[in-house]
Amino acid sequence: MDLSGARARALRLTGPLLASVCCAALLSGCDDPASPQAADASASKGAARAKDPAGQAAEVPTSVNDLQSAYQRVIRNVLPSVVQIQSGRALGSGIVYDDKGHIVTNAHVVGDQKTFEVTIANNEGTLTAHLVSSYPQQDLAVVKLDKVPAGLEAASLGDSAKVEVGQIVLAMGSPLGLSSSVTQGIVSATGRTVSEGRSGGGTGATIADMVQTSAAINPGNSGGALVNLDGQVIGIPTLAATDPDLGGSAAPGIGFAIPASMVRTIAGQIIKYGRVVDSGRAALGITGRTVVDSAYRPVGVAVVDVRAGGAADEAGLRPGDIITKVGDADITTITSLSEALATERPGRRTTVTYSRDGATKTVPVTLGEQ
Helix, strand or coil, X not given: CCXXXXXXXXXXXXXXXXCCCCCCCCCCCCCCCXXXXXXXXXXXXXXXXXXXXXXXXXXXXXXXXXXXXXXXXXXXXXXXXXXXXXXCCEEEEEEECCCCCEEEECHHHHXXXXXXXXXXXXXXXXEEEEEEEEEHXXXXXXXXXXXXXXXXXXXXXXXXXXXXXCCEEEEXXXXXXXXXXEEEEEEEEEEEEEEECCHHHCCCCEEEEEEEECCCCCCXXXXXXXXXXCCCEEEEEXXXXXXXXXXXXXXXXXXXXXXXXXXXXXXXXXXXXXXCCCCCCEECCEEEEEEECCCCCEEEEEEEEECCCCHHXXXXXXXXXXXXXXXXXXXXXXXXXXXXXXXXXXXXEEEEEEEEXXXXXXXXXXXXXX
16 A cells, blocks of 8 residues: 555545445453452453462453443444435435534535435434535535434534544444444544545545544545544544555555544634635645656646735746745645645745746745635
């Protein structure tokens, strides 16, 4: 699989997929034995034991029952806030953002649709909803229920800054149309910058600071919940890495979720203003295209158009220039340029290296906002 640093090719997670559905057995732990005989019997069944300083056998308590109880408690508390969204032919998931009926999902789940059918875990009926606004640049959208059912429970969003590698997480959603499904894994990495394709309805978004997880994520999980054991949503599952050796299909155990902080920022603006007014995403203010050399290898981004008054315009860039670096990041394609900008902030000063008429130049740039 081609994973370059903190970047990965990714695919969206809606659309049909054929798969076999299997059930897995859940392992239960044993109670603490009350006698040496019971302890021996427990040991014979695989209970963990160690030696104390005196050489006597000492139990190493297991916590399988505690962990199982934690899983069940989180599922009980969070699953009522995870919904299934039918958008035309596409099927995805969403989370209840507030008690007014606002639901956050992925922009690629809603697509071009304006109305939706929503199914809530603890409600047997199908509800209708309408689009409030979609923000494809971050692959997020908000829809609103036309009628808010009694007892609608909003999900609790966690603090993205406290997410750590190794944390146990649960992914909740409707993979393959199986509503209220739950899978388990860990946080595999944080701070990933991932680009989504445009084929099949993808937004083409480049998203920074994504949470990577080993929890199984399949088509239909998009827009659902990645939850920690405190019952907090720490991200919205959105993308899965692709493996070229598997024909470009999803690579098992490598999924990505938009962090809760970004969900809160974007959804909050959409609900308050009806649109995103402060993206927090840096921009150069150009239209560009990837250019290749004589061997058809990508070597930079050609500036096609420069927005008047934008960052590139102020820095003196003009159509025909070929951008090869932003700061220390090499630029070979439009995607690599998007990834470099995704890690920056509006107003930050950096440099742009470009070639013009065979000469290479580097100029300071104050980044604008997308």
